[in-house]
Amino acid sequence: MYISNITYRSISWITVPKVPTDALWTLTWLFVALGVIYFVAVFVFKNKLNRHFIKTKSKHAQLAPIISNFLFHSTEDPKEEQKEYVNLKIEIREFLNSRRFRKIVSTILFDLQKDVAGGTKERLFKLYKELGLHHDSYAKLNSWRWQTVAKGLNELAQMQVEESFQMISKFLNDRRGLVRKQAEIAIITLRHDGINHLLDTTTYAISEWQQLKLIEALDQFDNYSPPKFSNWLISQNNDVVLLALRLIRHFNQNEAAKSITQLVKHKDDEIKLAAISCIKDFNFSGALTTLKNVFWQSSDTVKIQLLDAIALLGDSNSLPFLKLVVTEEQNFMVLTKAQSTINAIVPETILPSKDLVETKKDKKKKSSSKAQKPDLKKVGKVKSKGKNTPINDIEVTEIEVYDIVKKESPKETVIEEATFIEPEFEIGVLDEMLDQSMNASLGLVATVEGDNQEPSQTKLDNVSAYKNMSFEERTKFINTMAEVPDARESELLEYIMENEVDAELRFQAFDVLKRTKQEQTPKIDEIEGLVNQAQILPLKYHSIFFELYEHCSDLDSKKLLIREAMFIGDLKELHFLKGLLESEPNALKPAIIESISVIENRCENGISILDEAEFQNQDLSHGLSHTQKVKKKGVEQLVIENETEIDKLPLEFCFLNLEKEEETVAKVMDTDIFFDFELSKEFHANVAKSKNRIEN
Amino acid sequence: MKTKELLLAEDDLMLATLLRYRLEKSGYQVVLVHDGRAMKEGLEQKMPHAIICDVMMPYFSGIELVDYLRNELSSNIPIILISSASNEENIISAFNMGANDFMAKPVSPTELLARVGKELNRYYCT
Known part of the structure; x- marks a missing residue:
């Protein structure tokens, strides 16, 4: 019973829906009517569009001779033509009251300016302004729709309405990207110095594609004399720096070697790459040291470009660095590039060795x-x-x-x-x-x-x-x-x-x-790297005071360092101090001169003064042999045999003979040691304030 | 002196009207056609003194016209081609076919006038 109840009980949601068969004809007529309405609508709109197209075409045909007349009108024309010209002007003025007609005339002029050149084009720009069509473009700039604003900017730029320069420049930092891009192109197209204005004022990013378009726009100018783009290499906007580098490269402005070399150290890889491209193009061989120095801090892409530049600019002196790259570098592409760079500098240094048939x-x-x-x-x-x-x-x-x-x-x-x-x-x-x-x-x-x-x-x-x-x-x-x-x-x-x-x-x-x-x-040996690096650097960089001095921000600490250099300095410090004489302000010069004279005296008495080349050849090689000794025998076995050898010890190993050094320093320190402190104004002010507080 | 008759074949209505106006103002009689088929019919009816023709046209291109004129009609009348595609290949193929001159768009009407004058002088006065 229970089973039969379940079996024959109807479940509403799986039964066949009941179709109201009486309404079927009604539905059929409804769909037919909808179909008819659809086709009629298509027919009407198509006809409307066709009529509009034909009308526009006929307007074009009607306006074409009028515009041609305006464009080629001359005051020397015969009287009949002069009369016709005046009549046409009156006629077109009447037409221009219609907004639709103005739009057609604008379209004709825009189309025409793409096809004509020379004097005719200039007359066309003039006609555009005479007919007052540029006011329509101005009106578009006030629209809230970005596409209308961009269109207005484009029209003003195409029709060379120079008066709109200031108006357009307002859109250079517009928050809408497309408007900004259009304004950038417009500002460059309108005036030769537009690029200066753009580079000075833009705070937004400029995409790579946009940069290429801007360069292309600059190329369109006849007799264009570009400004010195190196002036914008110090811009706060990285994209401006990048664009400036690309423009420098494009216009072959090779007078900014130092700035470009400096930009190889930039954090931004794109700027680095652009700077390297410039260095390669202009053959800045002076940048070779910087290229090597930044190598280890760079990404793989930059490393490859750096090696490419070294291959172009480098000579046999770059080989130790490249060999170091080959041994140290992990990335396959960089490694391969380093090998090819070696071969580029000295051909066939590295020969093929892989997948060769065995003889x-x-x-x-x-x-x-x-x-x-x-x-x-x-x-x-x-x-x-x-x-x-x-x-x-x-x-x-x-x-x-x-x-x-x-x-x-x-x-x-x-x-x-x-x-x-x-x-x-x-x-x-x-x-x-x-x-x-x-x-x-x-x-x-x-x-x-x-x-x-x-x-x-x-x-x-x-x-x-x-x-x-x-x-x-x-x-x-x-x-x-x-x-x-x-x-x-x-x-x-x-x-x-x-x-x-x-x-x-x-x-x-x-x-x-x-x-x-x-x-x-x-x-x-690992020492090789250090020695090579040392050989590359000027002598003043060998001084241990150099880096400390670089980090000093005030004169007092600098004075202290100079004085310390006087006590313990040797040949390296002498070069370092001589370098300071040229660069530092007069306030420090007495202290520097004093230090130099003390160190010179000491060197004359003890260590002979070597010139820079001699130092690199002898002192460094000497240092190297000692380092090797240390490696071979161990530090405990390093026995300094005589006094002269002790004198020649490089600064890194001075600790091995501390006693002697202390004696020497003590001798010097006995002569004149004084510390001079100057209290700042702020300190006095704070003391006065605290006194006042206590009194109150 | 009899006015020289020119056939101008250009599909862009505005540019065609402008060029015709400029040429007519300089004393030439200009027959204007907007496609290759009309141009071919025009040529069969009456041969002009010179032809100014756009390369890219409906039905019949400028290069085909040069070929048709030089090989089928065996005519040596001056032909000046105008094209917006001013790549080297286009220009060379136009000259190889027998075109007398080539102008890239945008066209300066004054320059075109000078070129037409030069070609007519070279062909009819020498």
């Missing part, structure tokens, strides 16, 4: 290096027949191989290993050496293996490999070293100089060694 020689090399690998980890003990056994006499079966025990005496190991390598793997060793020297020269690999090896072991390896080379191989080997002199090969070169039979090779080795010692540029 027989390569395979041999590979197999030999593979075979050599165990030798570095294991020691082969060779049982040979005699001391100077030839290669073929060695019995390979007699070789016993076992793991290296680290605690074993290294010398013994080395000798045995050398004896083992000597006959078997001469090509591998040679290739490895060549690879190492090549990699080191490029700064590509931090030769981990080489670093781990004992120097004496490496030397022996190299010597033994060299001994087994033929004359041609030796010549090639020395030539390779001559291409990329490396301080780490000096021991081998010394060996060649002493033991080589061939005089020519001996001389070549001597030559390479001489160059190596002159250059003293280790490739991988």
